Amino acid sequence: MREAKRKRLVSKGWKIGSAKDFLGLSPEESAFIEMKLELAESLRTHRERQNLTQVELAKLVKSSQSRVAKMEAGDPTVSMDLLVRSLLALGASKRKVVKIISPAKRSSAT
Amino acid sequence: MREAKRKRLVSKGWKIGSAKDFLGLSPEESAFIEMKLELAESLRTHRERQNLTQVELAKLVKSSQSRVAKMEAGDPTVSMDLLVRSLLALGASKRKVVKIISPAKRSSAT
DNA sequence: GGAATATATGTCAGAATGGACATAGACGCA
DNA sequence: TGCGTCTATGTCCATTCTGACATATATTCC
Numbered sequence: 001m002r003e004a005k006r007k008r009l010v011s012k013g014w015k016i017g018s019a020k021d022f023l024g025l026s027p028e029e030s031a032f033i034e035m036k037l038e039l040a041e042s043l044r045t046h047r048e049r050q051n052l053t054q055v056e057l058a059k060l061v062k063s064s065q066s067r068v069a070k071m072e073a074g075d076p077t078v079s080m081d082l083l084v085r086s087l088l089a090l091g092a093s094k095r096k097v098v099k100i101i102s103p104a105k106r107s108s109a110t
Numbered sequence: 111m112r113e114a115k116r117k118r119l120v121s122k123g124w125k126i127g128s129a130k131d132f133l134g135l136s137p138e139e140s141a142f143i144e145m146k147l148e149l150a151e152s153l154r155t156h157r158e159r160q161n162l163t164q165v166e167l168a169k170l171v172k173s174s175q176s177r178v179a180k181m182e183a184g185d186p187t188v189s190m191d192l193l194v195r196s197l198l199a200l201g202a203s204k205r206k207v208v209k210i211i212s213p214a215k216r217s218s219a220t
Numbered sequence: 221g222g223a224a225t226a227t228a229t230g231t232c233a234g235a236a237t238g239g240a241c242a243t244a245g246a247c248g249c250a
Numbered sequence: 251t252g253c254g255t256c257t258a259t260g261t262c263c264a265t266t267c268t269g270a271c272a273t274a275t276a277t278t279c280c
Contacts, residue, residue: 027198028198032191032194032195035194053257054257055256063239063240064239064240065257066241066260068257069257070259072257073258078238079189079238079267080191082238084142084145084190085138088141094141164228165225165226165227168269173270174271175226175270176229176230177267177268177269182227183228185229187266187267187268188267188268189267
């Protein structure tokens, strides 16, 4: 439980995009967390853009407000599966989901 | 449990790329399954390209041969998290993982 | 044929994740 | 101030996923 807690704190303490600097994590681990954080952030963006509340999104994906909050907060108890499913439920295309976790899009190319 | 079985059969019966045609699945559901199948296929490609056996990959990702086999078989009991983690462990960059599930072209993802 | 190696499939106990609920905080508004 | 709405966080119990194991099915080599 200590480990999970740490990861959560870590992911909340650092800004998205600097996940590479997480100390003590292997490159794969950071890459994975980075992806999840990007999905999380994007989920919030998508939801807000559609003027939905967490409660409404929860209903849409047959979950609960608290879990939606945790998804958006990058809580480590949330799986990538759930994040991706939710994004798809919000109407994001597969292509879009892909873009979300794609590396820093400075310009256009991917 | 009947449902899981069906999905597994479905995903094995159809070729990758035709997931859209899965009957009875919502677009989001098919998109999600499609992604997983693409990750699965790519995992096998990556592993074989590095001349690793399932046992060796299992050791690498701290799993078991049977689970690796299930990953590559697109078994529904395998999470996207595990698939992505494994690909990353095989040295695939985040960018690469992204490409794998990207719908772009008709070539086997690498 | 038999041994060795690689992969597939089923099962199960334990771990991780899920939804639901309670509750607290934050913000706006009358 | 209190009220309504939205979000955050913690906990509980159920469901799902995981690693491990057993076992079956190739395939190759002798």
